[in-house]
Amino acid sequence: MDDRQFRNAMGKFATGVNVITTEFNGDVHGMTANAFMSVSLDPKLVVISIGENASMLEKIRKSKKYAVNILSNNQKDLSMIFAGQIKEERHVDFEWLADLPVIKGASTQISCEVVNEHVEGDHTLFIGKVVDLKLQECSDPLLFYKGQYSSLEKTSNLVM
Numbered sequence: 838m839d840d841r842q843f844r845n846a847m848g849k850f851a852t853g854v855n856v857i858t859t860e861f862n863g864d865v866h867g868m869t870a871n872a873f874m875s876v877s878l879d880p881k882l883v884v885i886s887i888g889e890n891a892s893m894l895e896k897i898r899k900s901k902k903y904a905v906n907i908l909s910n911n912q913k914d915l916s917m918i919f920a921g922q923i924k925e926e927r928h929v930d931f932e933w934l935a936d937l938p939v940i941k942g943a944s945t946q947i948s949c950e951v952v953n954e955h956v957e958g959d960h961t962l963f964i965g966k967v968v969d970l971k972l973q974e975c976s977d978p979l980l981f982y983k984g985q986y987s988s989l990e991k992t993s994n995l996v997m
C-alpha cells in the first residue's frame with residue numbers, strides 16, 4: 838500500500854477543523870489540526886496528534902498545555918493561516934482561557950493540561966485534561982473532507 842492510498846482512505850473520514858494553540862515564555866503559537874478526539878468523560882480527557890516536523894511539537898512539550906479551538910464555517914482563513922497555506926504573516930487576536938491563548942469567535946475553546954504523551958510512528962499523541970471550556974452560539978462548523986475544506990451546506994447539497 839502506498840502513502841497516497843493511505844491518505845486517500847483517511848481523507849474519506851470527514852472531520853471538523855481545529856486550531857491548536859499554546860504559549861511558552863510569552864510566545865503564542867498556533868497550528869491547524871484535525872486529529873482530535875474526545876477520550877474520557879471522567880476524568881475529562883481529549884487527545885491531539887502532532888507530526889514530528891511540526892514546530893508545535895516542542896512548544897507543547899515545553900509548555901505542557903494546549904487549547905483546542907473548533908473553527909466555524911466562516912473561519913477558513915484562520916485555518917489556512919495556521920496551516921501555513923497563507924504564506925504572508927497575519928496578525929491574529931487571541932483571547933485567554935485558563936492561562937492559554939484561544940481563538941476569538943471559535944465555536945468552542947477547550948483549554949487542557951498535558952497529562953500524558955505517546956510517540957507513535959511519526960506523530961506524538963498528547964492526552965489533555967480539560968481544565969476549562971467555552972462554547973459560543975455561532976454558525977455551522979468548518980469541515981475537512983477528501984483533502985479539501987467543506988461545509989454542511991455543501992455536503993447536504995450532495996445528498997439526493
Ligand code: FAD
Nearest residue numbers: 865866867868869870871872887888891892893919920921
Ligand atoms: P509553523 O509552520 O511555524 O506555523 C504554522 C503557521 O501558523 C505559520 O504560517 C505561522 O505564521 C502561523 N502562526 C503560528 N503562530 C502564529 C501567531 N501567534 N500569530 C499568527 N500566525 C501564527 N498537522 C499535524 O501534525 N496534526 C494534525 O492533526 C494536522 N491536521 C491538519 C488538518 C488540516 C485541515 C490541515 C490543513 C493541516 C493539518 N496539519 C496537521 C498540518 C499542519 O497544520 C501544518 O503542517 C502546520 O504548518 C504545522 O505548523 P507548525 O507547528 O510546524 O508551525
